[in-house]
Amino acid sequence: MAEQNEIKVEVKNLNFYYGNYHLLKNINLYFKRNSVCTLLGPSGCGKSTFLRTLNRMNDYTEGAKLTGEVLIDGKNIYDKSVDVVELRRNIGMVFQSPNPFPKSIFDNIAFGLKIHGIKNREFIVERVEKCLKYAGLYDEVKDKLHKSAFSLSGGQQQRLCIARAIATNPSILLMDEPTAYLDPASASIILDLITTFKKYYTIIIVSHNIQQAGRISDYSGFFLDGELIEFDEAGNFFTRPKDKRTENFITSRY
Amino acid sequence: MFNLKYKDDLYKIILSVFVLSVISVFLIAVTVILFYSYPAIIRYGFPFLWVKEWNPPKEVFGALTFLAGTFMVTFLALLFAIPFSFGIGIFLQEYCPLFLRGIFTVIIEMLAGIPSVVFGVWGVLTIVPWLRESVEPFFDRHFSSIPFLKVEENIGYGILAASIVVAFMILPIISSITKDSLASVPKIAKDGALAMGATKLDVIKDVSLPYALNGIYGGIILGFGRAVGETIAVVLLIGNQAIVPKSLFSVGYTISAVLANTFTFAVISPIYASAEVELALILLAVSLIINIVGRNILNKVIGGRFNRSQFGGG
Ligand SMILES: Nc1ncnc2c1ncn2[C@@H]1O[C@H](COP(=O)(O)OP(=O)(O)OP(=O)(O)O)[C@@H](O)[C@H]1O
Numbered sequence: 382m383a384e385q386n387e388i389k390v391e392v393k394n395l396n397f398y399y400g401n402y403h404l405l406k407n408i409n410l411y412f413k414r415n416s417v418c419t420l421l422g423p424s425g426c427g428k429s430t431f432l433r434t435l436n437r438m439n440d441y442t443e444g445a446k447l448t449g450e451v452l453i454d455g456k457n458i459y460d461k462s463v464d465v466v467e468l469r470r471n472i473g474m475v476f477q478s479p480n481p482f483p484k485s486i487f488d489n490i491a492f493g494l495k496i497h498g499i500k501n502r503e504f505i506v507e508r509v510e511k512c513l514k515y516a517g518l519y520d521e522v523k524d525k526l527h528k529s530a531f532s533l534s535g536g537q538q539q540r541l542c543i544a545r546a547i548a549t550n551p552s553i554l555l556m557d558e559p560t561a562y563l564d565p566a567s568a569s570i571i572l573d574l575i576t577t578f579k580k581y582y583t584i585i586i587v588s589h590n591i592q593q594a595g596r597i598s599d600y601s602g603f604f605l606d607g608e609l610i611e612f613d614e615a616g617n618f619f620t621r622p623k624d625k626r627t628e629n630f631i632t633s634r635y
Numbered sequence: 636m637f638n639l640k641y642k643d644d645l646y647k648i649i650l651s652v653f654v655l656s657v658i659s660v661f662l663i664a665v666t667v668i669l670f671y672s673y674p675a676i677i678r679y680g681f682p683f684l685w686v687k688e689w690n691p692p693k694e695v696f697g698a699l700t701f702l703a704g705t706f707m708v709t710f711l712a713l714l715f716a717i718p719f720s721f722g723i724g725i726f727l728q729e730y731c732p733l734f735l736r737g738i739f740t741v742i743i744e745m746l747a748g749i750p751s752v753v754f755g756v757w758g759v760l761t762i763v764p765w766l767r768e769s770v771e772p773f774f775d776r777h778f779s780s781i782p783f784l785k786v787e788e789n790i791g792y793g794i795l796a797a798s799i800v801v802a803f804m805i806l807p808i809i810s811s812i813t814k815d816s817l818a819s820v821p822k823i824a825k826d827g828a829l830a831m832g833a834t835k836l837d838v839i840k841d842v843s844l845p846y847a848l849n850g851i852y853g854g855i856i857l858g859f860g861r862a863v864g865e866t867i868a869v870v871l872l873i874g875n876q877a878i879v880p881k882s883l884f885s886v887g888y889t890i891s892a893v894l895a896n897t898f899t900f901a902v903i904s905p906i907y908a909s910a911e912v913e914l915a916l917i918l919l920a921v922s923l924i925i926n927i928v929g930r931n932i933l934n935k936v937i938g939g940r941f942n943r944s945q946f947g948g949g
């Protein structure tokens with residue numbers, strides 16, 4: 382039972398289709414509470430699609446079909462009774478390139494709180510400040526909170542998006558190649574954030590960068606053509622992969 | 636035999652000739668208009684813009700009545716068209732099932748291609764009787780104390796009839812640009828909001844519309860450009876009397892309508908003709924400025940995707 386409690390997200394027999402195209406094939410894996418898991422794999426193998434099944438972001442995609450289960454805290458999120466808005470409030474998502482809203486820095490972070498019906502101004506101000514501090518951005522923006530988010534640099538925008546994702550106090554953070562378009566210095570800041578964040582969140586990251594993944598992961602998974610080839614603790618995964626294809630990938634033969 | 640390089644150069648030369656001839660036709664047109672309006676500009680000066688009287692036999696010319704009519708019709712047409720166009724654009728892009736979107740888009744583009752005289756005839760046959768028999772009696776009964784809503788002659792023709800029909804004519808341009816601007820909002824921006832638990836309406840309100848706003852402004856400005864110069868439909872509907880309209884239901888006149896109706900006689904007297912050409916000059920200046928501003932906004936927002944020919948003229 383203790384073992385069971387450690388599991389935050391469990392994926393069971395997940396299949397995903399774009400129309401007739403069977404993309405994700407019978408995926409089974411679990412993510413432990415307060416751990417960092419990176420998902421690796423060549424381009425087009427379905428990593429982003431998989432990540433988006435975890436917060437039902439494929440719901441709006443034309444022709445998308447899914448079978449199997451995704452259990453979060455033991456409850457299947459594809460159950461009819463699940464409120465998607467409530468679900469997503471509990472799951473923060475950060476995207477490949479920074480995508481701040483066309484609003485002020487302050488309003489970007491307040492957005493999540495507002496759409497979830499929080500009106501208390503003091504609470505919002507406090508929360509915005511706190512999230513900016515967590516994301517290591519506060520000192521850089523504290524004098525221009527009401528300027529447009531687009532006035533920030535790419536790295537700052539990405540940290541703003543991270544601050545925004547944690548504003549509603551989620552328990553899971555999904556990140557789809559969050560450092561892909563950033564310079565090494567900005568990327569490094571974000572990797573450090575991820576390491577400190579696992580105290581509070583269960584973090585699932587899609588990455589292209591094996592070195593970065595090795596640096597931050599507790600667990601790692603390798604996808605190839607929509608199949609999960611290998612999933613293991615990072616120590617084993619990066620040093621003693623069981624599958625030849627995983628080994629080829631982490632020694633960069635794809 | 637041409638070699639490739641030589642062929643390229645030849646195309647370049649031929650195309651340049653075409654481009655240059657279009658530009659020179661435009662410049663010649665502007666020069667001619669300036670040349671012919673010059674006597675009136677010198678004789679009447681700036682007061683031309685605010686003198687009310689338009690009396691060809693006495694050679695007293697002021698453009699105020701036409702300016703007032705033009706701007707009232709344009710303003711009201713935009714006022715009627717904008718909310719509907721937004722609704723149509725938002726519906727088509729965000730809510731319409733894919734298979735219907737194509738059909739509706741074609742219908743709206745066809746609406747843009749209908750010649751304006753057909754719109755005018757339709758207005759005379761449907762809008763005018765409707766105004767005369769239902770709308771005007773209603774306003775006369777309930778709102779006759781409000782000057783702007785006073786019905787002076789219950790004839791159906793006038794500012795309101797013209798504005799309603801012009802609103803239909805600019806509806807396609809504003810709704811397609813609203814739709815295109817919404818379509819050009821990056822998916823990742825909308826995904827960001829959805830992932831936070833935003834509803835579709837939240838996304839439209841807080842992400843898509845702010846992103847699309849500049850494009851939509853551009854569409855409004857192009858709609859303005861079309862409304863301000865609209866001629867035949869207005870001639871058929873506005874009542875064609877050179878007075879400053881005091882009410883929604885007044886008759887009036889616009890610059891383009893007076894030119895269409897009287898320019899053939901005006902050429903008999905040089906100063907009369909010159910005054911009318913000056914009206915044309917004002918119209919040209921207004922629509923040119925409006926178009927340049929609108930186009931710049933659009934190009935910034937949706938890049939080269941916008942192509943005016945799609946919206947025809949009439
Ligand atoms: N909306 C869609 N409709 C149909 N096919 C899609 C759709 N989105 C993605 N695909 C296809 O699904 C496959 C997997 O896409 P996905 O974005 O999940 O890959 P990825 O592993 O994240 O790749 P990358 O590393 O390049 O981001 C690709 O072949 C892609 O073309």
Ligand SMILES: [Mg+2]
Pocket residue numbers: 428429430557
């Ligand atoms: Mg991807």
